[in-house]
Amino acid sequence: MKNKISFSAFHSLGFKIALIILLIGIIPFLVCVPISLRAYKSVSIHTDATNLMAQAAQYNSQIVTSGYILGEENSELDTELKAIADSYNGRILLVNSALKVVKDSYSVDIGKTVIWENIIHSMQGDSLYFYDEETKYLIVSVPLSNSDSEIVGTLVINKSMDYIDQNIDAFISYSLIASVILVSLSIIIAVFAAIHFSRPMTKLSDSLDAIIREYSNELPVNKSFLELELISGKFNEVFKKLQAIDQSRQEFVSNVSHELKTPLTSMKVLADSLNGSDDVPIEMYREFMVDIGDEIDRETKIINDLLSLVRMDKSGAQLNVSAVNINELIEHILKRLKPIAEKAGIEVVFESFRPVVAEVDEVKFTLVVTNLVENAIKYNDEGGWVHISLNSDHQFFYIKVEDNGLGIPEDSVDYIFERFYRADKSHSREIGGTGLGLAITKSAIAMHNGEVKVRSKVGEGSTFDVRIPLNYIEKEVH
Numbered sequence: 001m002k003n004k005i006s007f008s009a010f011h012s013l014g015f016k017i018a019l020i021i022l023l024i025g026i027i028p029f030l031v032c033v034p035i036s037l038r039a040y041k042s043v044s045i046h047t048d049a050t051n052l053m054a055q056a057a058q059y060n061s062q063i064v065t066s067g068y069i070l071g072e073e074n075s076e077l078d079t080e081l082k083a084i085a086d087s088y089n090g091r092i093l094l095v096n097s098a099l100k101v102v103k104d105s106y107s108v109d110i111g112k113t114v115i116w117e118n119i120i121h122s123m124q125g126d127s128l129y130f131y132d133e134e135t136k137y138l139i140v141s142v143p144l145s146n147s148d149s150e151i152v153g154t155l156v157i158n159k160s161m162d163y164i165d166q167n168i169d170a171f172i173s174y175s176l177i178a179s180v181i182l183v184s185l186s187i188i189i190a191v192f193a194a195i196h197f198s199r200p201m202t203k204l205s206d207s208l209d210a211i212i213r214e215y216s217n218e219l220p221v222n223k224s225f226l227e228l229e230l231i232s233g234k235f236n237e238v239f240k241k242l243q244a245i246d247q248s249r250q251e252f253v254s255n256v257s258h259e260l261k262t263p264l265t266s267m268k269v270l271a272d273s274l275n276g277s278d279d280v281p282i283e284m285y286r287e288f289m290v291d292i293g294d295e296i297d298r299e300t301k302i303i304n305d306l307l308s309l310v311r312m313d314k315s316g317a318q319l320n321v322s323a324v325n326i327n328e329l330i331e332h333i334l335k336r337l338k339p340i341a342e343k344a345g346i347e348v349v350f351e352s353f354r355p356v357v358a359e360v361d362e363v364k365f366t367l368v369v370t371n372l373v374e375n376a377i378k379y380n381d382e383g384g385w386v387h388i389s390l391n392s393d394h395q396f397f398y399i400k401v402e403d404n405g406l407g408i409p410e411d412s413v414d415y416i417f418e419r420f421y422r423a424d425k426s427h428s429r430e431i432g433g434t435g436l437g438l439a440i441t442k443s444a445i446a447m448h449n450g451e452v453k454v455r456s457k458v459g460e461g462s463t464f465d466v467r468i469p470l471n472y473i474e475k476e477v478h
């Protein structure tokens with residue numbers, strides 16, 4: 001575990017920021033130093049060569065007109081050229097048009113023929129220079145011409161360029177000192193930056209740890225950076241949602257327990273009252289047994305409804321979609337419900353504006369229609385009516401379930417789709433139900449990417465409008 005943590009330190013934001021700052025500090029330095037040295041060397045050689053050429057050109061007329069190029073003695077020129085050669089720690093050669101050395105500041109090659117490439121080029125009128133990397137000498141050759149512009153010889157000046165290396169050595173030692181200072185500064189800045197940027201993250205992580213331990217706590221908004229402020233805000237939104245889910249789960253569990261307990265309690269009371277007395281008339285037995293049977297039916301209905309709801313709630317719950325003839329399906333459902341309606345004295349009318357075939361899950365869609373029509377019959381008065389209509393356009397099909405029954409109180413309309421919610425509790429108890437039907441209906445419609453709306457007025461009746469796409473499109477699960 002310890003190993004893992006020390007290894008993950010290299011993955012930490014702080015380490016990465018420190019590394020970036022170090023690299024930003026050091027890389028430009030490492031790149032710039034060699035480039036500047038190269039530039040310095042080539043500029044120095046070029047400048048020196050240009051100066052030497054200009055200097056050599058100055059002696060052109062003096063060397064040619066005095067006959068010095070022809071080998072005549074001129075002690076003044078000898079001294080001057082020697083002084084120049086000495087000042088460059090180099091050598092000066094004077095070569096005539098026959099490529100013979102006429103003068104040599106070293107006095108060793110006089111009379112010798114030199115066939116150097118540069119001299120041959122200069123004899124054709126070009127001033128040239130060449131830097132010998134090995135000997136560190138700059139060699140400049142300049143053509144000498146007479147008054148008729150004929151080339152009569154070449155003046156060759158060699159100059160020692162040792163000073164470049166000396167300067168470069170000095171530059172490198174200064175650079176080394178600078179690099180030590182730079183690296184130290186970069187490390188200090190990197191460490192500070194790493195601490196500055198990673199501390200708020202650690203704080204956020206600590207706050208999350210505290211929340212994991214205590215669950216209900218709110219995350220303190222981290223204002224170190226705008227991004228962290230946004231993240232902590234989002235975390236708080238998530239926590240609120242989780243708390244709401246947790247609360248609704250608790251409510252759901254307590255409602256389920258309560259609803260499941262109610263029929264059991266009734267059965268217990270009925271059974272106890274039969275058990276308690278010795279001579280219970282047979283009619284009373286029958287009556288109580290019918291009541292117990294009703295309570296068992298109620299318990300079964302609650303359990304079945306709960307199972308339907310849980311199946312739909314399961315994340316990733318699948319729809320078994322197929323092309324269904326909606327007209328036929330509704331007629332089939334109504335056929336099943338008509339006896340109940342007739343018993344209650346309610347007229348059920350189905351009106352279809354066009355044949356509709358849609359991609360739905362037949363079982364879940366049957367629950368939608370059954371629950372809505374069952375409710376319209378249940379929450380109605382004798383002699384009332386229920387109208388069911390079916391229509392469609394190119395995109396959706398529409399089902400309207402309308403009744404002229406009891407209606408829903410205004411302050412209950414927003415809650416009727418919630419689990420176990422029953423408007424007008426005392427009345428509902430008489431009518432019977434689980435409070436789960438509309439929750440199942442809403443879930444099933446949502447799974448089909450549809451929607452349901454309700455309009456109602458107490459004493460006048462209710463209308464449920466359902467809209468579902470004709471073609472089922474599976475929603476992406478993120």
Ligand code: ADP
Pocket residue numbers: 371375376377379403405406407408416417421422423424428432433434435436437438439461462
């Ligand atoms: P229940 O099992 O109680 O019928 P539902 O979820 O189907 O549960 O309905 C929730 C509540 O909405 C019902 O208890 C009832 O008060 C109200 N309700 C639903 N449909 C109608 C309707 N057509 N007319 C009047 N009230 C209705």
